[in-house]
Ligand code: HEM
């Protein structure tokens with residue numbers, strides 16, 4: 001039986017595996033179709049790929065971007081709330097608590113409005129505000145970032161993927177408006193990178209799941225030396241006379 005605190009910790013990986021990664025598959029399938037259809041038409045061929053593939057890609061793409069940003073906020077939010085409760089922040093540092101709550105609510109508001117606006121100025125402004133909010137929350141106390149090994153850190157790679165999804169939402173209109181295809185090429189380059197980061201998130205996420213013990217094992221497991229991969233040897237069981 002999983003304890004409540006452990007179940008809360010599993011919520012983020014569950015959403016990643018059950019919702020976000022299937023969405024990545026759907027978005028990539030339609031991305032491939034969109035590109036093939038465009039190339040076939042440019043070559044003057046008759047394409048068998050349905051003309052709706054581009055619209056389907058964008059519709060699912062918008063869901064994907066929202067799901068990734070929400071997933072990152074859940075990944076950051078759980079340890080942030082745990083730290084607030086553990087250190088009784090409302091007593092020890094109420095100003096810090098007010099700041100955390102303000103940034104969380106403001107980030108959520110900017111994220112919601114990012115989906116509603118189409119104005120060419122408001123889109124980048126809200127995108128930037130959402131990005132700054134997610135980063136500000138991510139750099140709070142209690143979030144496991146593994147700064148020393150940033151290149152293989154689930155946090156830093158996750159931030160990279162999240163920022164690329166925010167950028168995708170900001171530049172959607174430009175892909176259609178730009179006749180030179182530069183924004184389209186930029187989108188493909190940026191989101192192919194995002195795809196690589198998603199893969200690395202899968203790898204670092206399951207690695208971290210292997211590292212994090214269930215709550216009831218923590219007092220023993222955290223006595224281990226994680227750098228040298230050794231644990232204190234348990235005292236031999238007493239022989240009965
Ligand atoms: C894993 C993520 C993604 C990948 C790999 C990806 C890749 C692609 C590719 C290959 C194309 C076709 C480009 C061409 O015609 O040569 C495309 C088009 C497009 N993508 Fe994405 N994309 C991703 C996510 C997104 C997201 C999150 C959005 C929006 C929020 C988005 C919006 C668009 C738009 C507007 C187009 C143009 C569609 C059309 O021509 O009708 N994409 N993308």
Ligand code: HEM
Nearest residue numbers: 009013016072075076078144154155158201202205206209
């Ligand atoms: C798009 C994919 C993903 C993104 C953007 C993402 C993002 C994040 C972020 C920002 C954190 C907080 C920093 C940290 O503790 O490392 C986090 C935590 C975590 N992630 Fe992910 N993640 C993704 C996928 C996954 C997957 C596939 C798994 C495992 C199957 C996973 C497992 C975890 C775990 C175990 C934690 C610690 C959770 C906690 O302490 O409450 N993540 N993730």
